[in-house]
Structure formats: structure tokens, C-alpha cells
Amino acid sequence: MRRNPRYKQTTVLLRLARHSWAVAGLVLAVALVVFSPVSAEQLPLQPEPIHGEIARVFSEKLPALHLRAVSIDDTMAAKALLLYLTALDPEHDVFLSDDVVGFRQTERELDNLLKQGGVEPAFEILAVFKIRLRDRCEFVDRLLADGFDVTAPDWIERREVTSRTPWPADELSRDELWRKKIKNEYLRRVILAKTDTPDEEDAEPEDAGAEMTEISGKYRQILTFVEDNDAEWVVEQYLSAFARSFDPHSDYMSARETEDFDISMRLSLVGIGAVLTSEDGFAKIVSVIPGGPAERDGRLQPGDRIVAVGEGDGDPVDVMHWPLSKTVEIIRGKKGSTVVLMIVPATAVSGAASVKVDIMRDDVKLEEQAVKGETREILTGTDEGVRLGVITIPGFYVDMARTFSSGKNYTSSARDVAEVLKGMSRDNVDGVLLDLRGNGGGSLEEAVKMTGLFIDRGPVVQMKDRRRIMVLEDEESGTAYSGPLVVLITRMSASASEILAASLQDYGRAIIVGDSRTHGKGTVQSIVPLKTRRGKRGSLKVTTASFFRINGSSTQVKGVAADIVVSSPLDSLSLGEDAIEYALPWSRIEPLDLERPVGSSLLEDLLLGRFLGGTGNRGERVKDISPMINELKIRSQERRHGNPKFVAREGLLSRYSEREKLDRISLNLDERMKLAMEERRLYELQLAEADIIGDNNNGGRKGRSGDLVLEEALSILADAVAYEARTARAREDD
Template identity: 35%
Template structure:
């Protein structure tokens, strides 16, 4: 064999090996980019590709440990479509079929920093939104008389699980019904047709103008967050601008209304109110309300449907002493067009306004006895980090304030018989303070476990010897008690130190870290909290020993309501010694509690309202026949008025004459929020009932001590 023949044969073998290798390792080849569905429009900037690759790299450290494969690609694809068109009222079925070419390609593209699929989908979305808004404006140009309200038509309230419209005609029908519902809702609220026309034209024109102002940065943020929030709802990408807003919101120099907001579908939703903030003090804004308009003092209201969260925040934020007007859809409202306007004066959220406070309530007992119950209300777990890190001896902290209040309660004459720690609406704060607060009541031991993405578990411990209070305790919580509040409540429950009373807590049991990027930053979930018993706080929250009814929709508020929330799970318990076993007392406490709630007018009122609200929530569609709709509303209002007047009669108040009086009362209630620390004339029924449960426990414990003492004497 000649040297040349040998060389040719070797080259052939190498070629065959390369071909085989390429066939087996198809990932070495770059798939051709599919032709875009829509022409022109927005395109990614050069900096976005690098940021995307950096985000993909850092997501490898997420607690969930998801692989970048076809399964993830499909999840991101579905999430992106849901984020853009949650109610399936913009994309046609043919659009979604055209997008299907991207379904299994997104993982590969994102790893390379290729954002073409996300921008292609968004460009068509933007076109479709514009078409729909132009359709609505054209119909309004024809006048409201062109709309018929005497047929048998109805409108679906939730189309998220409905098929995509198959044609332009089907889409026109969907939007015709939505327009008629908007008009009818406003008519039933007493708005005149001329004003309805003006409001709707202003709203749709504003939305159309906003859609046309979208920039590449907007698309990048929306698309990348479809990726990050496929991992969990607390993992988020912040552009440089939104990073700045996030950092400002973390500082105490923020001047605004004191509300935590999030983007949900096309709306800005209120997650919770900051204790001590202007919104919490005013009492008009509630969790789960949706903000659809923002106005400055006497300026015209600006419609913010479809706006980015940071843009809405910028409108709401402003100098101390100025007023901001908000148009909101109240939580639980059956229609997005049933709105009301509120005004809040901006101010700073001061640390001292979040400070713990104390009071004493007296609970009547048997034989003219009275149980004195100390109450410490903790709005947030706060710590002056700067002063703490500088080693200043008088730094401000939750634990220090509570310790001082406990000492004051311990010095009371006569002494308190029990203690309530009120954590309602406490959204968390410093983990350090939560664990330190536990140390005031357990006298040594572990307080919480933290598990990272690699499965390593770190145990936080009580490093302070002794206890400041060892008597009977209760912890009062609600759905807005989250994070650090859940760590404290869980420890008190596991150690048997307190009865947990109220509602299922929020269920936020994850730990996030801010990671800088070359372009913006990434908030990444890297760990989970676990109780000393091994149970996670995540998703499930803290389940109270004694439950009370609240007018809160758990399908709308809480970790379990968030898409892709990490699940509840359990790890091994750490070594700890429960200090008391309250379980044997719970059946008696629940029985006495249920007997009181069965005759308590305030809780009867709450339960009847819950039934009414649940009926409304279960409605899948509403009639577009004006006469029928008015009849339904009147029936609803008759029931509401009856529920209100039953409560008023039971507590000795004058019944209301009609719905106009009830609406006026609702407005008055929003302007004069109930003071939860008992400074107002009206007692807090939840706090009073918590005190009653704790008083029951005190008496049961006393009876047990008497029985044990008598038994011991008999034996002697």
C-alpha cells in the first residue's frame, strides 16, 4: 500500500468518525433559526444576549435544580404565552400554532443568548393588542346605542382555560361581549352613558398609546421573567432601572404610600401594606386590590393597565406631603370595571412606626373573675443593621423592644395571666430578629433550619440563656403573616410554648439572594426554611391550632396562589426538647371557641359574608341582559343589607334603611380604619377571642394543677 493510499484511508476514517460523532452529539450543531412569525417590530439589543447567558448560568444555582432541556423549554413557552395573554383574548389559534415551532427550542436558544423567539412572539402580541384596542375605539365611535342589552348573551369571567379564538370573527365576538360587560357594569354603578363613553375612550386610548411605547428592554424583562418564574415566583430579573427601584424600596428613605406591589396579568396588584405606612394608616387600600389608574393631586387620572410595574411605582412615588389618587378594582370585585377612587397622602415609612407596642385586655371569667391578658403587637421584624454592624449598644431591634415591653408587663400589678403575640399582617423582615425573639421564650435550643440547594442544612440556635416570659402564650396570625413571622410562630408551636390562633399564614418559606449581572440583577431562590420539627413553612404556611374566619380568598392571596411556588416538604427534625404539650387541651379549647363564635355577631357576620363572596367567586359567567343583571344585583344587595342589619341589631346598633346607607357606611369604614391596638371605641373581635381562648387555657392549666395537687395529697 502506497503512502498516499494510507493517508487517504486514514482521512476517510477520520471523516467517518467525525460524521458519526456529529450524528450522536447533535447538540454540537446549531439548529437553523426558524423564520419569524411577525415581520419587523422590536429586536433585542447587544447587551441582552450577554445578560441572558449570565442569567442561565446563575439559574444553575437555583434551589429547584431544574435542567435546561425540552421539558423546561415547554414550561417557559407556556408561561410566556400566559404572561402575555392570560385570558386568551389577543392571540388567535393560528398564531399559537405558528409559535409552536419554538416550543422545544427555547432552552437551546437562551443558553446561546438567542432571544429571537421571545421577541418574535411579543411583536405579534403587540400587533394583536393594538388591533383589539382599535376595534374597541371604533365600536365606541358608533355610540353606546349600537350595543344591545336585551338578549340572552353572557360573558365568561375567566377565559384562561378556553380555546384560542379560531377566527377574527370569533375574536370580535369575545371583545363585543367584554365591551358590553364594561358598559353594563358602569351603568349598574350609577354612571351615566356620557361619562361611560368618556371613561372607556380614555382608558382604551391610554392603553393603545402605552402599547406603542414598548421598548426592547421591556420585552427582554418580560421574556426573561417567563424563564426565571418557571423556577419559582420569587426568582426575578430586574433591569438596571427596576434594580434601582428595588434598591430604593429596600431602604427606609422611600417616600410614597408604603405598599408592596406586584405585576399580575395586565394589572398592578397590592400584595401587602407596610406597617406604619401611609396606605396602612389611611385604611382605604387593601391587599389584593388592583390599581388601574394613578393621578397626581388634581391632575387627570392616568390609566396604568398594561404598564410595567416600575413605571406604576414611579407614578405613585412622590415627595412627602403630596397626595396621590388611585383608581382601584377592590379585592373580590366581580368586574374589572367596578372601580373606585381613593386618595393617599405620601409620607415616609418610619422605623418607629413599625415598633412593637403593648396593651392589656381583660377577659371576663366565671364567678366574676377577670383574666388580664398582655398583648404585644409586632408589625414587622425590624433591625437597624447599620447600628448593629457598627457595634452600637443601643441599636433598634424587635427583640430589644419586645424584651423591654415584656419587662414592663412582668412588673404589672396585678400580674398578667397570659401573653398574646400579635403577628397579624406582619410580612416578615430580619431572620436574625425572628430567631432572637424565639430565644425570649424557650430558654435555649435550635430555632429554625435552613437547607440550601445542595441539601446542606444549617441550624440557627438560641444563643441567649434563660427566658423573659414562661407563662401561657398565644400567637395571633392571619394570611398576611409571612416569612419571619412564620419562623417565630412555627417555633412556638413546635416547642409547645404557645397556641397558634387565627388563619393559615402566607406560606413564604424560601430564601432569596440578589446577584449582580452586567446588565441588571437577578433575585434567586437558593434555600428553604424548615421548622425544628423538620416541617417546611413553604406553601402550606403555619396551620393554626384554633382557626378563625377571615374575609380573605386563599386562592388569591398566599404562596399557594402563586404559579410555580415551591412545594411543602419535610426534612429530618433537629434535636430539640418541647417544653410543653398543649395537644391534650386543644379539644376543650376548640369546643369553647366554637361555642362563642356560634353566637358572636361579628363572626356570624364574617361567615355569612364569606358564603356570599364564595357564591360570587364561583360564577363563571354573567348575563349581558340589562334587566336580568339589575335583578341579580338587587338580590345581591338585599342579602348584603340583611347580613349587615342582622349584625347591627345583635350589637345594639340602628339598622340601615337601604343600600345607599350601606355604601356610605362602607366609604366611612375605609376612611376610618379600625385601630388594631384597641385605641378606638370598638373592640377588636379577633384579639378579644384570642384573649378568651388564652383565658380558657389559663383556667384549664389551673384546674390541672389543682387536680395534681389534690391527687398528691390523697396519696400522702
């Protein structure tokens, strides 16, 4: 393979500069002048004076506010450096190991430098990254010019990259990574073209020029983005790396990013209604927003990765390795217009089964986000029908402004659930199911109030910050519903959803059904403006507290485990908090004594740092429902094993799991075509599992008629109704 002599000379010069950031900048500037004459606009970026002020304020606020109560020291600086390098080079294939070793020689200076307002290392590293990336673009062009042998046996290894993943040891190993990477991308595009035109007989097109041009253009576009970014972007990435060294939910938002965040909080921006994150160069679907176009369409699923975005009939633009903000910007658009997304489904580990999803942009319809209730008649084994209520809770919403200004007339998810329960009481339902699938959380207070609808006073959740442990309670006497209760969850049920599910489980008040566990996000973040002498300059999003169940266990990482597991496809994907680097660990505190009357020992509360509200005795005690759960679990397993639909579904989930375990993927075209066809079938089965109904091009909708998980959860609830009726009769006979 032909080498770039200029690259080697630049490398030598840069290696002379590894003992000092200042010297590195000088040598780098010389290298650029000698080997690539540039205009003033192309000279390396430099920090502005305001960035030093921001860094000083940031370095004071972060350790002072964060839950962990640790300082920015050498250890945190070492983590931050690797996180910053990974933010620039998410696949760890642009820098070389020697580069990283050189950067790390001065990592012990980074914490003190930051406290003094020094952010120069971020700019020095970026300058090196630009040189490496230009070299990679040239290498890609040479690869594409030589072409690929797609008939020989060849493989690409799956790499789960974190900030601690090693970089290539030398140029040869890096070149081999890129050869496989670009060949893999070429195959993906060839297969996509073939599957879009299935009448063609040849698997590989005679003229692969279009695919080659697209790949070359993609990496040139990435280089353009990197070179066009300004100093504010560099500082944002660098300070965010320090924040994420504390935990993954802490962040620095520049003034520009803060303004975008504020706008998104105030307005309903027109788009597809999906929450995205950046992962391994992809824009990845975290969740779809209830009531949004994506949720109504039904084809986008959590874990899907967006590789290209188009407008109407135009050609999609490759967005791999784009800044997430730029990807979001082109997904948004005029209401009523169509955005075309090329996605790699979460189930397609090879990336070969790209799928086109076209969605009409629209507002998120608020009425679609509201609590909904319905009553169903379920036949039991004795042909006796039971009436069961299903309450779908998309989020824990509340109109805070009206809460304080207009008294009783305000929007509240807890109040909406209470109203639905009143209607179900009039309908004489025998049992109630709370559907929390995909509910990512919301208002903590609403979760506490909603729990209170099902328990007769008592603590709901403990919240621990740096100074104390607070107990949030249901202080209202009585319940809105006291009968059999099932809570349905998935891996995307998070935060406030986990508080509701955990509390009802701890009281023995509900049976938790669904995925093996919930998401596992048990922390609270606060947005703190950063004020300098020149006014507000961005914000710090910082983790300030964590949640604990009334039994003392945190919901962090472990989430809430299901009593009866009826898995969805999400259960086999890496979607939980445990899959996020530097997530805060699970922990526990002292459990609450549910037998002690509220406020009975003020001295004890003060000694423990707890502040318990309300007066009088706790009316609720923990019920042991494990015998019922054990019986219902056996009945559920027998029912599913005898149901052909569930047997087929279990086969589908097993194939999901097998795909997740693949450690390498073939780069032989025939083998990849077979894999792509299998992954496309899995994707179609996944849509069938999600029960997509209607013409998706005209805004399909998600229905319940084929929702096997819900049907089984209702059968479990019907069994619970029968179990409690039987045990009640037994008590009467005694």
C-alpha cells in the same frame, strides 16, 4: 361583524414564517412595509449586542444558583415561552391558538439559543403581538360604535388564567371574548357613574359617549405603552419568564430595575405605603405597610385591584394593563398631595363595585412599624378578671449597619419584644398574645431570637440549600416569658412570621389562632449582580434555600395551620403561595431529635450535613397541649355561636365565599346593578369588620375597639390561663 382584510393578509404572511425565527423576522418586516408604511422609529425592535452577553451570563447563573438544581432545558424553555406569552397577553385573548402553536414549533431551540446569547424570539413574538393588539384596538372601536344591548340576558364567564390556559381557537371565539369583555367594562363604568350620582333615576345614562371614549382611549393607551417600550424591557420580560419557570419568586431585574430596587431599599419613597403586584392586567394590593398612609387610612385591603389613578381633583387615569412600574410611578408623588385610586374590592368578583379611595401621600412612619404592647383586663365567666398582654409585631426588623458597628445600641424587633415582656412581667400579666396579622416577614435572625424569648434553648428552624441542611437555634438559656401564649395569624402572615408561629406550635408552646393557615412562603431569595465584560448589567433574584420546621415539614405552600380557626375575610381569597403558578411544592426532611443534647454527636451532624451551634443540654421539650386545644376550641365555638356580632360576621364570610364560587357574571344592566349594590354592601361590611374609625378623607385610622377576631383570641387566651391554672391545681392535689 366586519373583518379587517389587512389583518388576514398579515396573518397569512406570518404563518409562512413559523419554521424559523430569522425567517419570521424577515417576513414580518415585509408585512409591515407592505401593509403599513412606517418610519425608521416604528421598525420592529431588535436586541443589542449587550443583551446577548446578559443572556449568556444569566443562563449560566440561574441553574448554578437555584435551589432546584435543574438545568435550562427543553422542558424549562417550554414553560418559559408560555410565561413570556402570558406576560405580554395576561388574559390570553390577544394571540390566537394558531399563533401559540406556531411559536411552540421552535420552543426546543430556545434553551440552546439562550445559552448562546440569543434573545431574538422575544422580539419576534413582540412584533406579532403588536399587530394583534392593533387589530384588537380597531375591534374595540367597532364594538363601541355599534353599542350594546344591556337589557337582554347575557353572561361573561370568569376565567382563571395561567400560562397553561388555552388561547382562543379562532377569530370568532376571540371576538366573542372581547365582546363580553368590553361590554363588561362598559357596564362597570356605567354602574360606577350611577352609584357616584345616586339621585339619577335612569340606570343607564342617556349619553354613554364618555364611557365609550374612556374605553377606547384605554386600549389605545395600552398599545402606546407596548409600542414605546425599549429593548431592555423586552429582554427583562423574556429572561424573567425563564427565571419564573424555576419558581415564581425568581426574577431578572434589568440595570434600570436594579437601580430602582436599590433606591427603594435605601430611601423611604413618598407614596401610599402599599406592596403591589401585577395580576390579570390589574395592579393588585399584596399588603399594606405598617405605618404607611394606606394602613393608617384603613380602606385598602389585600386583594383589592387598582383600575385607575388620579391626582387631587383631576380625573383618574385608567391603569389597566399598564406596566406595574408606571402605575407605581404615578401613585408616588409629593408629600402632602392627594392620590385618588379607583379600586375593585377583593370581595367584588364582578368588578362592578368600583370604589374611590383618596389618600394623602406621606412617608412611612418608622415608629408605626415598631413593636407595640398593651395590657388588657378581661372578665371571665366567674367574673374574675385576668390581665392579658397584647404584643403587635408588624415586621421582623433590625438595623443591620448598627448591629455590626455600634454594639448594643441598635434597633431590633426581638429586643423590642423583650422590653415589652419585661413591662408586662412587672404588670403581672396572666397570658400573652402575639399579633402577627399582616406581618409579611423580615429578618430571619430576628425571628429566631424572638422564638428564643419563649423557649429555653433549642432549634428553631432548619434551612436547606443545595449543599446542606443548617439548623438555626436559640442558644440563650432561660425565657423571657413562660406562661400561656396565643399567636394570632392571617393568610398574610408570611416567611419569618411563619417560622416563629411554626416553632412555637411545634414545641407546644403556643396556641395558633386566626385564618385557617398562613401564607405558605417557605423559600429564601438572594440578589446576585450579573457581570458582563461591560460591567454590571442587572441582577438575578434567585431562590437559594427553603425553610423547614423542626418537625421536618416545610412551611412552603401549606403554611402554618391554625389550632383554632377564627377566619378573617382574607381566608376565602386566593392569596396564598398555593395560588401562584409554578410555586415550589411542599416537602419534608428528617425531623430534629429534641432529646439529643446540642453538639453531643459531631459525627452525626457531619453525616447529616447539619451544623448545630451551642453547648449543653436542650432545656425545652415538646409539650402536648392538644387536650387543652380541643377544650378551648369547643368553648370558642360555643361563645361565637352565642354572640350576635359573630353570627352576623359569619354570614358576611359566607357571602364572601359564595361570591368566590361564581363561575359567570351577568351582563344585563339591571342584574349587574343588583350585584354591584350587594358587593358595595359587602365592601362596607368589610370596612366595618376592619373597624375603620374617623373621617377617612383626613386620614382615618384603624382601631381595636371593634376587632372581633382579637377579642375572641383574647377570650381563648383567658380560657388557656384558666385551663393551666386548673391543671396545675390538679397536679398539686395528686
